[in-house]
Amino acid sequence: MNSKLKNEMIYSIVVIVILLVVAIINVNYIDGHMANIAQPENNSTVPANSTIIKVTGYQWAWSFTYTNGTTSTDVLYAQAGHAYTLQVTSKDVIHDLLIPNLGVQVYAVPGHPNQVTFEPTKPGTYIFECVEYCGQDHYLMRGYLEVS
Amino acid sequence: MSTIDLLILASVVGSLAAVLVFLVYYLTASKAESMSLTAKEEGYTDSNAYWREQLYGKPRPLSWSIFTYDDAKSIGLRYIFTAVLFLFIAGAFGVLMRVSLFDPNPVIIQPIIYNILMTQHATLMIYMFAIGAALGFGYYLLPSQLRLKRDNMGHLSSVAYWIWVLGGALFVLSRSSMRWYLYPPLSLQLTPTGAGAFNWLAIIAMELIFIGVTMASVIVLKVIFIDRADNIPLSKMPVFAWSVVFTLIMLLSSDEPLMVGLGMLFYDFFNPVFFTGTTSTPLTFAVLFWFWGHPIVYIAVIPYFGLMYDIITRFTKTPVYSYFSGVFSLGLLMILSELVWGHHLLNSGLGIDWVLFFTSASFVVVIPSALTIFNMIGTLWKAEKIRLTTPMMFVINAILDFIIGGVTGVMLASQSVNEVAHGTYFVTAHFHFIFVGLTLGVTMATFYLLYPTFSNGRVYDERLAKWHFYITAFGSLLMSTSWAVGGYLGMPRSVAGYFAQFQAYQDSAIIGGVIIGIGQLVFLYNIAKSWLAQPTTDPYNILEYRNETNQEIGGGE
């Protein structure tokens, strides 16, 4: 084994080990946070303690319907310490709801409802926005999450 | 605009185009006539054979005759210069887009125009610049690197080139605003507020680009595998030739899904059954798109890796650290890149199992990239002396930028980061590090290297070229870093306006973007100015080979 091959092997092994560690962390994360990852809507996989909020994206606003039937547009109300499951669909084109501070991201696809669960821990006002380009006023498809 | 006005406009434009086409045809035909007469005088019945023999192994400077000759080098020059032209068009769109974002609300240009600029910038940069320059360097460098036995597909290459250019021109004309993803329900909205009134034209244009690129790819693969000189075995080919092989195989094996998808999309304009009907979801198209859309970002990188290897070996006078692992990792990159397209759709409801698969596969794809970078650094390490002129500086900057871009890419491959950063400027930063640093940088490096050949023995102004390098590198770093930081905090991409809290990141990115734009103007000025001087140097170039010198090719040890 010449020195070049040796260097290369050492380097490859180091890279692979680093990637393996990151990959294991990733698998671990996915395993522990299954409900927090966007997935096709299925009422049987909604966590038992979470409240369902129906979300509809349309050009160019978000509408949220709560369990008591009230609706809000471009503002989402939630309480700290409670789990919420967003069931997201779209009226026209593909949208993508992102709440960056809470790590919630879910596509709104017409004909393919998705769901994602999140639990705000700290009261406050967070931003949310559409991050899948959806036409002229895509940039205005944004609003605030009010956690009380 | 009424129908009558439209018809009048269409006829005027059509007539002008017809006059132009006839003029080009006339010039070409008369040129071909005189060429065939000359060949007859020399005793050749096939004029193409004569002219190829005349051009064989000689440098090919730039002139209008590249549009009448059909030899590989002329085709290559056509591709390279068209790619640079589209780089400037798309780059200008990009700079205007940046500048318009200085205020959180769209005050300079309307959102519709912003969306058109965004779509055009992305599509033209990828399909016309990155792929065009890669094909161009392939056509231009491979004939002399592989000492071709024959060069007999020129007519087809020429047709492929024109189809490709037509596709690019029609795409600009379509004023499409669907973004380069062309996700269906939006791309089917033929309104200015949706995907643009003439979006159907954009779909046709994309299909034309694909047809042109596919034809050219088959021809270049044929050139490499069949027309290679007998004394150059595959194992002695330059890394660049290998990188072109891998790129084109990848291109040919992954563009069919999108070509079919585009056809279905076009059908959906008339009868929405495929992607917006009751039996399908728009995600079907997203899958078809990303099956091609992920490999394409490697198509914009792998050939440039090949060029980097070649430039590094020339400037350090050292063979590639490990030729085998260099080629092997590029090949591995080709195979693995076909398996990771799903990481563009992690949050679209693919299901947990697929999320697990695609995130893990995305980590694996890092290994060959890391090996490539190791190989390049190893070559530099082994070198006794590095000639640090502009091309080499571009290449070293490309390595640095690729490392930063690669690390941000690994971060994005992890689901926990992806949930936060997908769809934000973090992604834009990730690929602009690589596209500006590597794709643009290596194109410029190769352009500078080949400049004496293009210009028949003139030399570029080294001082201006250095300025070009420093400005571009600094602008790119500033722009992409601001995006990476802002994006990590949730700044969404492809928006004409944004939450005011992100203004600092946007404004610093604007400074960076404008700086990059100025850098390219320096480049343009340099070309124009240097060309005015008299030829002072040998038009042969270190990436070209003289017939008589029997240099060691590639990195064979």
Added chain:
Amino acid sequence: MASNKGGVTFAVIIILLVSVAFGYVLTSPTGGGLQKSNTPTKNTQYINLGADAAGWEYNYNTSDRNPVLNVNLSTTVYFNVTEMDGAPHNLYIAYDGSYSASAFAKYMSDLTTNPKSIEGSNNYKVLSTSEITQTIGHKTQGSFPFVGSSMVGIYTYWCSVHYETMVGLLIVNDTSGSASVASMHVYNGASPSHVNNQSTYSTHVSNVLVTMETAIKTVE
């Protein structure tokens, strides 16, 4: 290249083509004179229309043709349009002016005498011919937000293919202000104007049929 101008030529071509592309993109139409507002609205109103060459059918009801539609300001109006007869249709709206009783009466009379005259040039295409597919029963949706006090007034909505018959008025009311406008409700199609329109159409159709029959006979 024999001359020294190669680089200059290239630079000039680049600058020229970049400017052309720039100008072309920057002059692209942004939706015609009537423009969608940038502000998303909180209220929505749905209007169901059947696209029939004999007239727009309110709630797909053949007896309620070309209604006068009343909407409130700060509302995004969604037009649910269903293809009824398989003919090509589209849906335009145009701003005609601010509301006054006399203006409204004039537009109503214009509707019967010269429908083409009230289509303002300041129009917006809500749905195109390709969106309202010629498949009977196919439903599409187009929308337009009415935001800002300048949008109060009378609008025409029509199909540019059958502008003689498929034309009606849409009133945008400022709910905070005058109540006089809000008292009007959806116009009932049983008015003389619609009968006139309908008869014009049926006369037209029978004329066409007669012509076709004659043509067929001539061929035979």
